[in-house]
Amino acid sequence: MDYSRKNHYLKFKSIDDDWVYIEDFLTGETWEVRREIADFLRALNGKTDPYKINEEFSQEFVDELLDDFDEEGWLYSGQRLMSGGIGTALFTLWIPDVKIWHRIVAKIWNSLLILLCLPVFIIGVSILVRGNFPHVDHDTNLGLCYLVGLVPGLMLHELSHAAACLSDVRGNVFEFGIMIRYFLPGAYVVLDSEKIRNRFKKAQIFAAGIEMNLLLAGIFLILLKFGWLDCTLLIYAALLNGILAAFNLALIGPLDGMKIFSELLGVENIVDKAKKLIFDNEAKKILRKRGINGRAAIASCYIIVGFQLLLPLVLILNVISIMGLFN
Structure with a gap:
């Protein structure tokens, strides 16, 4: 009951x-x-x-x-299914009642992730570049490539954020689930890192998803060596996770890259501040007088604002690519 x-x-x-x-x-x-x-x-x-x-x-x-x-x-x-506006819906999969064993598992998960993500990725890329693997090719279904690459990529990306947060006793996770955002599939996690004062730890929480995508890309490429699965499938799955990692590194408002950048700099609402500086001619004059550092700050603001324009374009390209699966 x-x-x-x-x-x-x-x-x-x-x-x-x-x-x-x-x-x-x-x-x-x-x-x-x-x-x-x-x-x-x-x-x-x-x-x-x-x-x-x-x-x-x-x-x-x-x-x-x-x-x-x-x-x-x-x-x-x-209620597990919630509407988030046009083209957006969320479905709750897990509401954790955080226990000590959750934090122990999270600590192990996060430590292994930090330790292995780059070495495994580098080893996988070297195997691909050298072509030192048996070529096993079948009639590869592009939809299966998306399924094998994106489902674990999206799910484990968000769970890695959760693990990184729970690995600190002051972090908490409220909810994990799957979603449709702007008509595209994805996953989400709601976490609270407010009590964590170490900004490098908070930055790593936001970086954990990217680390997981790099680790998965490396694992898929290492599997090429064994010849168990279709090469095209593994390469495509690795490529998708590499794209997820690169995309999330972008300095775009809702993505991990902007959150990491903001935490490391200790600056909140960095996009709004960059927009404000771009239209403030007096502030730009003052910065230019400071030499190369001031000019670099102005250039960074233009780059940050420019990145925001990429998000709608990437979403449109993703929709087109997914629609191509059904043609």
Whole structure:
């Protein structure tokens, strides 16, 4: 039997012995509630009978609490499919109840990812370049290439972000799922790295997906050596993961490259600031007087803004390429 479950986006922080601060990570709404009520809410995990959580609470009082929680949006609706606007929908696959073993697995995953991604990728590329592998070719289906290359590439990309975040005790993951965005398939993860103060660690969290795509590309190319699978399939799958890695490195607003760049520089809203500088002639005059460093800053702003124009173009090209699978 499924019982009431708290909204998994709620964050709890103690104020004192009697009061607790609650924040909805998605909406930013905040509340201050008494500790016994917060403890009761926190215990609603969908598996525990709410009438047995606190023996001092009567059945009528629990019913009132559950009604109040529902009105406040503190309970999980159970809805896994959500619309995100035109051409966008999300389907939740996993809502983690983070335990210590999750963090241990995440730590191992992330450490191996950092250690192996570049060596494996380099070895795979060297095998491809040298052509030192048995050529096994069949009638390769382009749709199968996309399936083999993109499905693990997209899913493991997002799970690697989650692993990198959970590898730090101050990081948290709220949700993982699949999505259609601008009519294109993908995956997503909702995580919270706000409490992580080390900007290099936060940058690595955003880089973890790219590291995974490089690792997968290397693995696909290394498999060429064994002659078990069709060469075209493996090369195409490796190419797709290489493209995913390169694309996510781009300095485009929603992509990992911009997040990494922003974290390393310690600058927020970098696209908006770059746009503002481009149209501020006085600020550009001041920067030009600083010599090469100032001119480099101006050039960087133009590059960042220029990258934003690439996103619609890439999306259009992706749609065309996917449509080509059905021709």
